[in-house]
Amino acid sequence: FVMDVLKIITEFVIVGNNLWRILALFxxxxxxxxxxxxxxxxxxxxxxxFESRQRFMPAIxxxxxxxxxxxxxxxxxxxxxxxxxELKEKVAVFFGTLxxxxxxxxxxxxxxxxxxxxxxxxxxxxxxTESKLDDMLVPIIRKSLRVTVIVLLFVQIAQILSDKPxxxxxAGLGIGGLAFALAAQDTIKNVFGSLVLFVDKPFEMGDRxx
Numbered sequence: 001f002v003m004d005v006l007k008i009i010t011e012f013v014i015v016g017n018n019l020w021r022i023l024a025l026f027x028x029x030x031x032x033x034x035x036x037x038x039x040x041x042x043x044x045x046x047x048x049x050f051e052s053r054q055r056f057m058p059a060i061x062x063x064x065x066x067x068x069x070x071x072x073x074x075x076x077x078x079x080x081x082x083x084x085x086e087l088k089e090k091v092a093v094f095f096g097t098l099x100x101x102x103x104x105x106x107x108x109x110x111x112x113x114x115x116x117x118x119x120x121x122x123x124x125x126x127x128x129t130e131s132k133l134d135d136m137l138v139p140i141i142r143k144s145l146r147v148t149v150i151v152l153l154f155v156q157i158a159q160i161l162s163d164k165p166x167x168x169x170x171a172g173l174g175i176g177g178l179a180f181a182l183a184a185q186d187t188i189k190n191v192f193g194s195l196v197l198f199v200d201k202p203f204e205m206g207d208r209x210x
Contacts, residue, residue: 021084021085021086022085024081024084025081025082025084025085026081027081028077028080028081028084029074029077029078029081031077032073032074032076032077032078032080033070033073033074033077035073036069036070036071036072036073036074037070039066039069039070039073040066040069040070043062043063043065043066043069044062044063044066046062047059047060047062047063047066050062056120056124057117057120057121060116060117060120061114061117063116064110064113064114064115064116064117065110065113065114067109067110067113068106068109068110068112068113069110071105071106071109071110072106072107072109072110074106075099075102075103075105075106076103076106078099078102079099079100079102079103082095082096082098082099097160097161100160101157101160101161104153104156104157104160105153105157108149108150108152108153108156111149112146112149112150115142115145115146115149116142118141118145119138119141119142119145122137122138122141123138126138136198137198140194
């Protein structure tokens, strides 16, 4: 399989391009990876300084960005490198789609870790209250936001691959969601029951109840 992929790359990408274009492709990708490594190092160092000053929210933000910055810059580098090549129409469309998917994945990966920023702020606010139920709400919010990011990422990739408007894709997800909801009625009932407990707060953690 690897040999077949290399053969395709050699036939459609390397052949027909000047040497400087090929060198530019690899040079841009290597430069992007190097910039990503440097950016990650700088962001982590800055986050450590903020932590030492007891400024935790900027530290959390910088740490979250540092986790996805290499992937993001690498995706940008691949896109710019491919743009420097002379490709046939079908091959250009294929690599254009591939670069769009990589960029979407990189942005989604960055947003996945940036979810820690609002959830950590909510956790700090919840820690100042006497109630323990809001402390239990924080991990639920974190998981919900991350699931939302993943779902939106899949919708974006589906739109890139299908070349259909996002409204039709969301409509299709709505039909699939309805089928899933019918198959998981008990689980959904428990989820809404948990939300009622969080809102009404009829008891606290540690209370003995019947």
